[in-house]
Amino acid sequence: MTTATTAREAATGGDVAAPAGSLRRYGRWWPAVALAALLAAPYSSLPLPGLLDGPIGSAGSLQLLALCLVFGALATGYDLLLGRTGLLSFGHALYFAAGSYATELIMVEAGLPFAVAAVLGLCCGIALAAALGSVALRVGGIAFSMVTLAFAQAGSILVERDPGGVTGGEEGRAIPADRLPASLAGIGNTANLYWIALAYLVLTLAVVHWAVRSPTGRVWEGIKENERRVEVLGLRPYGFKLVAFVLAGALAAVGGIVHLLLTGGATPQTTTSDFTLSLLVMVVLGGSGSRWGPLVGGVLYTWADHRLGDLAGSPAVSGLPSFLRVPLSQPLFLLGALFVATVVALPGGLTRLPARLRRR
Amino acid sequence: MSTTVLLAVTGLGLGALYFLVAAGLSLIFGLMDVLNFAHGALLSVGAYATWWAAGGHLPGAGSGGFGFVLAVCFGTAVGTVAAVVLELALIRPLYDRPREQVLATVGVGLAVPALLSAIWGPDARPFPGPAALSGTFGLLGARIPVNRLVLIGAAAVVLVALRLFLGGTRHGLVVRAGVEDRAMVTALGIDVRRAFTLVFAIGGAAAALGGALGGLYYGSVDPGQGTSLLIFAFVVVVIGGTFGAGGSGAATGSVAGAALAAVVVGLVQQFANYYTASGLGDLAVVVLLAVLLLLKPGGVTGRLA
Numbered sequence: 245m246t247t248a249t250t251a252r253e254a255a256t257g258g259d260v261a262a263p264a265g266s267l268r269r270y271g272r273w274w275p276a277v278a279l280a281a282l283l284a285a286p287y288s289s290l291p292l293p294g295l296l297d298g299p300i301g302s303a304g305s306l307q308l309l310a311l312c313l314v315f316g317a318l319a320t321g322y323d324l325l326l327g328r329t330g331l332l333s334f335g336h337a338l339y340f341a342a343g344s345y346a347t348e349l350i351m352v353e354a355g356l357p358f359a360v361a362a363v364l365g366l367c368c369g370i371a372l373a374a375a376l377g378s379v380a381l382r383v384g385g386i387a388f389s390m391v392t393l394a395f396a397q398a399g400s401i402l403v404e405r406d407p408g409g410v411t412g413g414e415e416g417r418a419i420p421a422d423r424l425p426a427s428l429a430g431i432g433n434t435a436n437l438y439w440i441a442l443a444y445l446v447l448t449l450a451v452v453h454w455a456v457r458s459p460t461g462r463v464w465e466g467i468k469e470n471e472r473r474v475e476v477l478g479l480r481p482y483g484f485k486l487v488a489f490v491l492a493g494a495l496a497a498v499g500g501i502v503h504l505l506l507t508g509g510a511t512p513q514t515t516t517s518d519f520t521l522s523l524l525v526m527v528v529l530g531g532s533g534s535r536w537g538p539l540v541g542g543v544l545y546t547w548a549d550h551r552l553g554d555l556a557g558s559p560a561v562s563g564l565p566s567f568l569r570v571p572l573s574q575p576l577f578l579l580g581a582l583f584v585a586t587v588v589a590l591p592g593g594l595t596r597l598p599a600r601l602r603r604r
Numbered sequence: 605m606s607t608t609v610l611l612a613v614t615g616l617g618l619g620a621l622y623f624l625v626a627a628g629l630s631l632i633f634g635l636m637d638v639l640n641f642a643h644g645a646l647l648s649v650g651a652y653a654t655w656w657a658a659g660g661h662l663p664g665a666g667s668g669g670f671g672f673v674l675a676v677c678f679g680t681a682v683g684t685v686a687a688v689v690l691e692l693a694l695i696r697p698l699y700d701r702p703r704e705q706v707l708a709t710v711g712v713g714l715a716v717p718a719l720l721s722a723i724w725g726p727d728a729r730p731f732p733g734p735a736a737l738s739g740t741f742g743l744l745g746a747r748i749p750v751n752r753l754v755l756i757g758a759a760a761v762v763l764v765a766l767r768l769f770l771g772g773t774r775h776g777l778v779v780r781a782g783v784e785d786r787a788m789v790t791a792l793g794i795d796v797r798r799a800f801t802l803v804f805a806i807g808g809a810a811a812a813l814g815g816a817l818g819g820l821y822y823g824s825v826d827p828g829q830g831t832s833l834l835i836f837a838f839v840v841v842v843i844g845g846t847f848g849a850g851g852s853g854a855a856t857g858s859v860a861g862a863a864l865a866a867v868v869v870g871l872v873q874q875f876a877n878y879y880t881a882s883g884l885g886d887l888a889v890v891v892l893l894a895v896l897l898l899l900k901p902g903g904v905t906g907r908l909a
Contacts (some may be wrong), residue, residue, distance in 0.1 A: 334704070379898060384707075386639055390838060394894040397835055398887055405883035517835065521641075523708055540697055574722035580715025587708045588697060603864045 256260060266570030277368055280329055282442055285309065286435035296548075296556065303434040307506070308550055309439035312363075314502050316542035317441075317448040319526040321495030326524070327533030328456055329488040330468030332389045336496055337519035338376070341403065343369040343497030344504040344514060348417050350412065362501050369492060369497025377489035384471070393517060400515040410513070418509035428505055437506050444502045446541070448495050453535065464488055468533075525583045531593025539597055549575050606745040612875045613743070617752035617821060619884025620759030624814030625833055626840035626862045627808020628687075633841060634858050635803050637702055642690060642709040643811055643837065644830030645716035649686045650812025651731075652720055654679030658732045668734040674814045683812020683840035684805050698796065700838040713831065716819060728826035731819035751820040758817055759863075760808055766859050775802055783858070784805040805840075836886075839893040840865045858877045 286306055289299045296305040307315050318340065323330040347365030350356055356364070381390040406413035421429045427436055463484045474481050504510055513519060522545065530541025545550045552575035571577050586593060590600075605906070625647060632640050634700065657675035661869070669821045688774045740747040770776040781789045789796050812832075819825050822849035869889050876885030 332706075379894075382898055386637075389639075390842065391894050391897050392889045393835070393838070394897070398890045399885050399895075401883055401890065405881070405887075407881070517712075518831075519716060519835035522708070524710060525714065570722045571719060574718040576718035577722055578717050580711045580713075581720060584694065584708050586713065587704050587711060588694060591701075592702070 245535070251267070253363055256382060283439070286438060294516030295551070297551075301435075305436045308505050308547070310438040310506055310542040311503075311550070312546045313438075313441040313445045314499055315507065315526065315546040316497060316539040317445040317525055318499040319449050319530065319538035319542035319545075320445075320452055321492050321499065322523045323527045323532055323538040324452055324488055324495070326527055327538070328452075328461070328462040328468065329485060330471075331485060331488065332386075333380075333489070333492075334389050334517060334520050335376075335380075335392030335393045335522075335550070336492070336523055337400075337515055338396040338399045338494035338518070339369050339373050339496040340500040340519070341399065341510070341515040344510040345403070345417070345500075347413060347504055348510045351423055352417070352420065358428070359422070359495060363575065365501055366494065366497050369500065370494045373490045373493025373497075374486070377486055381485050381489060396517060396520060397517070400512070400517065403512050403515045412510075414512055416509055416511035416513075418563045419504070421508075424505075439570045441502055441506060444498060447498070448538070449452075449535075451495065452492070460484060482520045486582060497570040508562065519587075525579060529579075529583055530585050531595040534595050537593045537595040541593065542592070548579055550577060606747075607878075609744045610748060610769035610775065611878055612871065613748050613752050613756075615866060615871035617755045617873035620755040621814050621818050621821060621833065621868040622836055622840045623759045623863050624762060624810045624817070624864035625837035626844065626866055627762060627804070627859055628810045629837055630809050630841040630844055630862045631779070631783075631803050632860045634817055635746040635779060635786070636695070636705075636800055638695060638709065639838075640709050640807070640898050640900075641706065641834070641861060642712035642716070643807065644715050644832075644834035646683050646687050646690075646808045646811040646835060647818070647830035648717055648720055648825075648827060649815070650679045650683035651814070651819050652724065653682035653795060654816035655729060655819060655825050672734045676813070680809050680812045683815065685808040687800060687804045687811075689809020690808075691801050695789060695800070695804070699797070711845040714836075715825040724827075726827060731822070733820045733823075751817070754815050755821055758813060759866075760829045762813070763859070763863050764813070766806070769806075771857065775799065779803060836869060840869050840888050842893055842896055843869065848853030859885055 276516035286301050287456050289301050291299045292305075296308065298305050300306075300309070322336050325336070326331050342363050346368035347358075347361045350364050351358055354361075376392075379386055381394065383391060403411045404413060411417065427433055428440075432488075456464065463474060463479060463481075464478075466479075467481050467484060471481050498513070500510075503514070523542075525531075526540045526541040526543070526545045529545060530539065531537025553573070555572075590597065592600075625643060629640055629643050632638055632643075646720040654675050658672055661676065662678055679724055689871045690709075690712060694712065695705055698708060740749050742748075770780055778789065778794055778796065779802065781794075782796050782799050786796055814833075815825075815830065818829065821831070843857060844863075845863035858863055872892075875887040876888050877883065878885075
């Protein structure tokens, strides 16, 4: 974060005496500044007590930051369905897990190099999303949600039951360290994995940004508002919805591959319906249908899920009376409660909060 | 033969458990169009409340005889109250935003099991049951656990009670009419929202009873139990919706359909899991859900039956 402040000083320090208007003009560049700060994070040794365990550049912190970025990106891709096209899919975990399991299987069982396996794994994810999406999109509304739920649940059962010893059952599948390129294996190379996660985030943001501004994206918006009207205008929503579904599935498959690298294996937890529900929570928490909302929600959720448990063990919390301490020790309870509060009291999510406060 | 009988009775017991969850789920969905993802949490609340009471924390309640009956009643009551609170606090304020209603129940479905595991730990706790219900009895050469019969009996009682309520009382009439055409009922000057709370209370009671007796069936309680049953309950609701079509009225049809579907799903799961590869029964049931929805999408959009 030291780089963040210097970069911001460089951006604003040139004309300190300039009026507030130019400040606002420079304010538009905050994504670039944030990106530069994120890029430089592995070189920073700044401690963030409470937020992270150890300085930013340490392997543990980088791992958590990278996970936050991956889930932020994953939520952004999921919002392509939920917030941009209005499709409530309960089976997004399937495509994430497909990318991660397929890549691992191809790499280890077929003995192909990682890059080839990753491309093939992505292709598997896309093919699965295209096949299941083309079937599921034949129905609309809540029926679509339940068909996607059924497909994902079938995938989850398959993975858990471990047919022929392929998926590793409840253990999942770990990558043997010698199968990975040397620059991606080992704890000393966490920075490289972190940059890969950051690249995935930038890719997702760029793809979603570009897609929703394309002509297809305009139709998605129309489908979300009123599907019948899109039909009356002479367009067939089915094809457009399928494009959104496959694009979101492809982005999830890439996320699965990055997650595979980051955690060193494919785990069955990523196939469950709970995983999809947590994506849903991230998107709605941050703000569905906005550019930064799902990212904010994903980062917040992942951070809270990993760090609140540690905080609960800290002396500050363990000294509290039990009726306060017990709920605080369960990150999922806090996140669920925060989610419900957001749904009820804050439509538009956390990213809408500043605008709402300003209007008061 | 003895294996077949054992599998059949166990399948019926499982079906009874599914029915207890699905009955409320299908009434809530039929009347309010809310897919209640918190229904599994209600089941867990009932299971833990019964476990807590049967463990000797509630005066008079215990793990044997009348004390256990009291514990089950306590669990059911707690589940009912939880369902009513859920409806009044979360569903009613979101009445004009149907998608947010579903999202709110998703949040509750995540938060409640997490809270339960924060209080009593994430591991399964052994469920105390009366000695009379933990034995087995002989039927056509098979040794069958008694608790299966308790579940089947409870489900039958709930089925009959629901049919009597829907067919014979004024509130039941409002619920039936509401499932058929909610706008018309409102237009006739009847406050259909009171029926919403009522349906949530009934659904919560049935699910909590299912949780209490499910503790007997599984022999333990754990925070994730309700959520894992929920997906199969969804399957039952959807299949029941397609069965119930053409029955006598939408609401009674959906309850009877759910009962029939629960039996089918429970039996298919037990037999397929035993005679083919383990897990194939679960898989078959889930795929059946997808196929049915694709063939008859009307089975779940809006009206159930």
